[in-house]
Amino acid sequence: MFSGVLKKMYTEIDDEVKYYLDFKDHIINFNQCLEKKISLKFIGYQCLSCLEEVEVFRQGFCRKCFFNTPLAGEWIMKPEMSKAHLGIEDRNLEYEKKIQLQPHIVYFAISSHIKVGVTRKSQLITRWIDQGADRALAIFEFPNRYLAGTCEVILKKSFSDKTNWRKMLSSVSDQSLNFSEAEKFVDNNIEDNLKAYSLQPRIYKEINFPVIRYPDKINSLNLKKSLHYSGKLTGIKGQYLIFEDSTVFNIRGNEGLRVEIDIE
Ligand SMILES: [Zn+2]
Incomplete structure (x- = not known):
């Protein structure tokens, strides 16, 4: 036990x-x-x-910590709200600088459907595994979280940033789904100042789950x-x-x- x-x-x-x-x-x-x-x-x-033995509120944190710890700042779920690159503190500037001011990837992943996401470059494969992506394609690498977030906001106009977990858990994603539509959208809708951060070549990965x-x-x-x-x-x-x-x-x-x- x-x-x-x-x-x-x-x-x-x-x-x-x-x-x-x-x-x-x-x-x-x-x-x-x-x-x-x-x-x-x-x-x-x-x-x-x-570490108190009190009821967990969200994301493993008690209510008090959820609203106070830098590990649960709003910029985590909404990268475009990142402000460390301006030297502006949300909850703890030192922590926010450490996390936000590092290379971030904007990617598309297929789990149930095509979704868009942002993650730290160091977390790329981990992130894809955690959301149950059968296939994923990294498109951009930005020097900080804010820029990645602004790019994601544009892509979210056409692509969801949520995984349909029921669908993700009910089968391997449809093989007919591919990234060509997403790549076309990027070509037509992302401005040159953000396109300058395109990955060459793009990183593609297939993941097999047990x-x-x-x-x-x-x-x-x-x-x-x-x-x-x-x-x-x-x-x-x-x-x-x-x-x-x-x-x-x-x-x-x-x-x-x-x-x-x-x-x-
Ligand atoms: Zn707590």
């Missing part, structure tokens, strides 16, 4: 993505748990920032409510565990939950 606080799984790109859950005392490699019965039990909370069987009718596990769940693991995609009875469990969406995990 393993016990710890859920944090998003860390991953390694390989022929198939490798998934690890870090419980401090133990590291669980979920690829080795495929076809095994896994039991999950909710035992409490621990805020990822202040999924033995995709579920038929997805049922999302709310462990806080049900307190306990057991099922046979049949796949891992994005940050989700997929079980034989079509239950899925979003590890990232449950950060800050203290759980016990049994593997048989």
Whole structure:
């Protein structure tokens, strides 16, 4: 039996993505748990920032931390709101400079449909894995988060920045989907001052997830409510565990939950 606080799984790109859950005392490699019965039990909370055992509000943080920690500033979800390049502080300028003033990539990814996104260059593959992208194409590299955000705002007029997770978890994306429409949109709608940051060549990646069987009718596990769940693991995609009875469990969406995990 393993016990710890859920944090998003860390991953390694390989022929198939490798998934690890870090419980401090133990590291669980979920690829080795495929076809095994896994039991999950909710035992409490621990805020990822202040470490207090208080209810988690969002993104693994308690309410107080969510509204105060620099790790949950609004510019994280909305890169165009970044201001560190102007020397303007949101919550902690030193942290914001460190994160925002580094190379950022604007990309398209196919998980359920074509979506647009921004990520730090150092996080590129991790980001694509976390959202369950079967294929992805990096288009631009900007020197900071703000510029990447302004480019994304233009692309969002035609492309969603959200993943349809139900669709992402129900199959490998349609092979007929490709990036040509997105590339055409970039050519026609991005101005030269931003086009100057085009990647040459663009970076294309295909990602294989360890999924033995995709579920038929997805049922999302709310462990806080049900307190306990057991099922046979049949796949891992994005940050989700997929079980034989079509239950899925979003590890990232449950950060800050203290759980016990049994593997048989
Ligand atoms: Zn907290």
